[in-house]
Each structure stands twice: as C-alpha cells, then as structure tokens.
Amino acid sequence: MAGIQSLKIGVSGVRGVVGQSLTPQLVVGFAEAFGTYLDGGVVVIGRDPRPSGEMILNALVGGLLSTGCSVIDIGVCPTPTMQHAVVDLGADGGIAVTASHHPAAWNALKFCREDGIFLNQHQAEELLNVYHQGAFVQRPHDALGRMGHDEGAINRHLTKVLYSADLDAISSLAPKVVIDSVNGAGADCAEGLLQKMGCEVIAINDVPNGRFPREPEPIAENLGQLCEAVREHGADLGLAQDADGDRLAIVSEEGEAIGEEYTLAFACDVMAETRKGPLVTNLSTSRMIDEVGERHGCEVVRSKVGEVNVVETMLAVDAIGGGEGNGGVIDPNLHYCRDNLAAMALILGGMARRGITITEWKRTFRPSAIVKEKLPCSAGMIGRAILALQRHYEGQTLDLTEGVKAFFDGDAWVHARPSNTEPIIRVVAEADDHATARWLADEAVQVAAQAIEG
C-alpha cells in the first residue's frame, strides 16, 4: 500500500519516494520519454539540494543523451532559475528535479517546455503517452547528445530580479530581514539577493544541503523558528522559502506568521500600483486579490489551480501579475514562473515605498480567515462527491470551473475540488472570521463525506 501511494505519475510530473518508487529505471524511462517527446534538442536540468538529486540527475542525463538530446546541467538552483535558463539558453525544454514543499524522502520531475513554462495538461498527457508506449528514440553512438554545465544561471536570474527591484527605496529603508531557506535550493541566492538590495540579513537554515530542519512547506505552523528569530533580532520581517524557491511566506515584525495568502496579496498590490491590466489567480486563492483589483481598478481573472493553469490564463488575458495563494508569485515582467526571489523584490520595494510595517500593510486588507481541509476520496467517488456539493449549494452563486465554488453573504466562499496529485478532495473556505470559515469548510467536508459513504 505504501509502495502504491508513494508514486504519483500525473500531469504535474512524476513524484515518488526515493528508496521505494522513484527508481533509476523510472527516471531513465521518463527522461527517454521526454527526449522522444522533444525529438532532440537541448534540455536544461536544475535540481534542489535533496541528497537524492544526484542519483536522479545522472539517470536523467543517461536517458536524455541516449535519445540524442544534449543536456545543460545548471546544478542546484531554485526551480524558477531553471525556467529562466531554458529561455536564456534557447533550450528546447527543461527539467526541475524537486519535490518542492514535500518532505525530504520525496523527489520529483517537473517538465518544462521551450518557453520556460511547465507542460500544460494536454502536453503532459502526450508525454505520458510516450512514456507508456515505451518506444523511445534511440540514437546511435555517434549521434548521442552532449553534456554541458552552466554555472551562471543563478547569477543571471538574480541580475534580472535585481534589475526589476526598487533598489533606491529598499536600500534607503535598509530593512532587517530574517530569511529561513529550509536548507533548500534558495539558500545562497536569497541571502545574496537581499544583501544586494540593501537589506540587513540574518539567515537561518541557509546551507543548501537538502537536510530540511522543518517541513519545507512555508505554512504558518512550520515557521516557529523563524517567528522566534524575528522577535529575537527585532527584525522588520521574516521570509520563509520552500525547498525549491518558488513559494514564499512572510512573518511580521511582531513575529507573527501572517499566512502564505498575504504573499500574493502584497505582491499583486505592488504590481498593480504602476501596471495597467488584469490580475490572475486560481479559484482557491483569497479574496484579498479582489480587494487589490478594486483598489487599483484592475480586473481579477480566476483560473483552475496549478501553476501552468494560472500562467496560461495570464498569457491569454495579458495579465500584469498573478500567482497562487500558496505563496507562489508570478511577475510576468520577469518570467511566467512562480519565483520567491521576484516576490521578495516586489514586497520589499512596496513596503519601503509605503513606509509601513508588515502588520500595517496586512491591516489595509479586510480581516480574512482561510481554512484549508482535505478529505480522502477514491477516484471513483469524486464525481459523486462533487455532484452532492453542487446540489447542496443550490441557490448560492456557484462557479463550476473546477469542482464547486460557492459564494455566500459577506464575501465568504468555499471551494471544493479534486486534487491533481492525490486521491483527496481539497476544501478551502474564506470568511471574515475563523469560526465562519471553519464552519463552511467543515460543512463541505461533511457533505462530501456523506456522499462518499453513500
């Protein structure tokens, strides 16, 4: 059972537990499938610092070279750095070796196309078909791919972020920042970026060795050490990265983990200051983005959950900014990827220009409480559960783009949808106060559970 549940092959990539399901055979198979799918060309590979990264990297390189693809290894780096590098190097695709916010025993492959954006659902399905058919391209000995290394990808990425940052404002404020890099991919580069932007930096968990001192997901409950450090050092704010440098969470000057939803709200508040056009986020993200839209007079467009869904909607509507409520900020002026370095630049610049503290900035938003729940649900029961929720919320305003999203008085809402990666239904509810949000989430879970039990 553990063996079965420890492998996820889906449209968001391949994820498994090292020493169980994520074997060299599986990885070379997917590398050959991706090389076959691309039909040759250059593939950029970046990885987070998990100890299993080198095993997976080697299997990927072997598989890709055999299909005639050449590989540029950019080493340990944030996932957005890899996405930038694909574009910068004119590559034909990229692979991020990272299980992102999942525990250290996991690792995963995320495939990205020549525009530095992850495969969308249709492309991912094509790749899976190639993998399952197993008829991979095999090039003869004199037509194999070549292997190269690029040590410059992180610096190019940092340079772009620095170029976009309001360095005058940030350096004149010179905020004291505690950064918790969870010993992940963002460790060295985040510290360097913050220093270059003129911050006083205190770094914790800043050795990129993949030995995570906390769960790498930057949610409030995992940030106790950071909150304490912010208080201890009297810092202006704390920043928490995940393992692969795409998501960011903020701790206030009071040492409070304000919740990862505020990351996107603040970043969008900043992007909408000077740019004209729509904002894009997913259906499960806080209504604070709608407040930002009202504040700056921009439309907010909602997509299905998943980075590539947000990105493709952003491209379709020519968005000025976007991202996901889990702390993943996308600044299209830099690249269409979730990037916590870009988020740091935006938020520090906005804070400096506003001349306010994190707590004060938080208070510019209407009080909001978000409750996230999940419910195990076998694949066969998902349709039934979603239908029951639709019936239950009949009469409310509904959005049926992905699962069921129901809206209530006082701008409260609940969103229930099947997970893309696990056999569960995810429920997110938001209201002015925690009790209402909790009640809404519990109600949805109960309705779904009853439907599943029959």
Added chain:
Amino acid sequence: MSSLSAEASRPLKITIGGVRGVVGETLTPDLLVNFSQAFGTWVGGGRVLISRDTRPSGRMVAHCVTSGLIATGCEVVDLGICPTAALQLAVRQSEAVGGIAITAGHNNARWNALKFCRDDGIYLNPRQAQELLNVYHQREFAKAPWNKLAPVGRDDAAGERHLEAVREQLDVDAIRAAGLKIAVDCTNGACSRFTPRFLADLGCEVVAINDDPELPFPHEPRPTPPNLSQLRALVSAAEADAGFAHDADGDRLGIVTEAGEAPGEEYTLCLAAEMVLGRGDPGPVVTNLSTSMAVEDVASKYGREVIRTGVGQVFISEAAVDHGAAIAGEGSGGIVFPRINYAHDSIAALGHIVNLMAERDRPISELIAEIPRYTIVKREVVCPPQRAYSALEELRRGIDAPWVTETNLDDGVKLIGEDRWVHIRVSMTEPRIRVIAEAAAEGLAIDLAEEYVRRANRLL
C-alpha cells in the same frame, strides 16, 4: 553468407565477461541502470569506482551506471577516462568494494560494455558473474533510502598513480640511457593522455598518432596487424626503434618493429616474458589455450613451467594469483604483471618491452627473431548463439586426426600434436566460433585452420 545470421541475432551479450551491446540498439539506459543496480546489490553497498574509455557513448553509460549504483546505496567515485588497468589498480589499492569499467575493449565504436571487477581489482570469475546475473534477473535490487545516498566523488589521479606503479618496476636509468625513439598509436583511446607522457618521462623520444581522446577511433581499436598500417608507416618514416599500438582501453598491445613490420600480437607476451623472466621474477608463466607455443620456448629457456587456462581475462588473473606467476597473459596482446597488479595492462607491457630493448641493447626485430617462429592463424565462423555449443560438440565427435597426441576440453576443443595445434572455441563476446591453429610451417597452420572452419561451416 554467414554475416546474415550474425545480423539477425540482436547485438547483445550478457555473459560472465560483462554486458556488451550496441548503443542505440541493445545497450539501453534501462539495461544499464538495471545492471548497475544488480552490481550495487551484489556488492552490498560501499565504494565503487568507475572508469571509461573514449567512446562517445561513454558519458551516457557512465551517467546511467552512476545513478543505478547510487540508488543501491553505493558511493560512486568516478575516475573519468583512464585505462582499465588503472581502474583495477585503484580498486585494489583502495577501500573500494568493486569497480565498473565502461569499455568495449577492442570492439568498434558502436559497441560499449560494462566490465565488473571485485575488491581485489580482478574481474568477476564465472561463479561470481553467475551470482550477479541471478541478481539481475531477479530484479529485486537494494534500494537505499534518501538519507543513505552518497554524493559522487571524483579521482583524477588514478591514471597517474598507475603510471607510477608501472614505472617503479622498470629500470628507468637503463631506458633513459638507451635514448630510444618510440612510435605509438593510441587509437584515440583511453591511453591517449597517458602513454606519450609515460614514454617521454622514461626519456624516450616519442612520435604519437591518434592520441586525441576527443576524436573517433581511426581504425578498429584492436592492435592486430590489419589495423597497424598507419603505425608501420609512421615507424618507417620517423625511423623509430619500435612502434606500439593500444586498444581502446589499454589492455592489449600490438608491436611494430624498427623495420616497419608487424610480427603479430602473439609476440607481446613472449617479449614481456623475456624481460620478466630474464630479470629473475620467480614463478611460472600463465597463458591461455589459444596462445602460441612460443611461450613454452621462452619459459623453458628460463626453466619455467607454463600453465594454460581457458580463454578469458579472469582465468589468467586468477591462475596468476593461484600459481604465483612471474607473468601471465594472452596471445591477443594482453599481459598481466603480478608485481604491479593482476590486470591486463598494455602500458605495463609497453614499458617492459622498451625496458628489454634498452637492457639487451638490440633492435626489437632481433629480439623477436630469437623467439622460435610459428605461424598462428586465427579464423572465426559466424554462429547463431543457440547453435554455438551444440555445433562445437558435434565437431568434437567428428574428429579423428592421426597427428593428435592430446585433446584438451577445458575451453571448447583443443587438439594438440607434436608440431601443431588447433583450438576451436565459442567466443565470449560475439556470436562466433573461433578457430586458432598454429604450426611451424605456415602452410600447415593455414590448412589446419581452414579445415576446421570448413567443418564448422558444414555443421551450421
């Protein structure tokens, strides 16, 4: 004709000698990660050294092997491109539990292979190889958890340490004083970066060709006379004292005399033995059943016994250990110097023959002329793998030759007479039956070989 059946069989050999296949056809990443995981499982974790020759597929293979070994909990140390003998020495001298050489030796560039060696630097013997194959076929490989995976190490100095180990066995002063001019053809293989420098350090004037590891093999990487025309021309043009040719991974050595002649790789062992026995290294000479009787002549000159084994490097190495041999080797030009290591080592062979030339102060053609001259004829018959052993058995039953005084069945069939012998055996590496015949008279050797090729073809 017969080539049809060879093409019809898939170019893959999984044998006790390792795994050998054609890149782009049978030697797939999947096969490679499976075999390396099988090896990692078989050694039970620990440090494993890997090396490769210069084939363009080497990198692809090395990455697959590295991944598979790491996954089983092995610590991989990558020696990069170096002679297989350097890998074997490094394994023996270190705490490593084994090694994998990524090389198809003398096979052409389409091929590549994994050769597995154990903690003493010797290739797996048949029993050990059988165990490895059982692990491979069972497909239940060791899987180390994430926090037991070791980072990959590098060791760029193994090639240099090997040269040093060879140098220590030579009379460097004598070689220096001789001021020899040596031509060398490295076939753009694993010795390219090593041999020219090694010779120069011995005070030789070096004329090197095909010493760029980035370039493809200029000819088949087998140092047999048909592949030595370039070197022969070079020796003549440069008026060198001798020419030497490596194979792709530095286990076999071919010779060209100062007259520009290629006497055949059988002389490599005889000359090296002349050096080693002449300086008084104790012990017998070990060689295989397919090697020239000239070895007996050299050995008896020094009152030594010759021990014959089946064909295969591991048989030579293990017999050399067991019998405390002074020297061991094969007529294919692969020589073992027990004072260095129990590995086939073409750089060591080259060093010892240069040492012999310097010490005896005579042209290499004269040193060769002193060795009784036999004609050895090597033929092969393409044979589908499923027929190899049965055909050999049928052949054996049909034999009734009056000249035969002894029949040896240790490895195929060897018929031995007073003045001639013929050895018919199944190749370990290719779907072929090999026929090797030797006699003092050239016509007799050719007739003998042709006769048994005809017999084999008739059966097939």
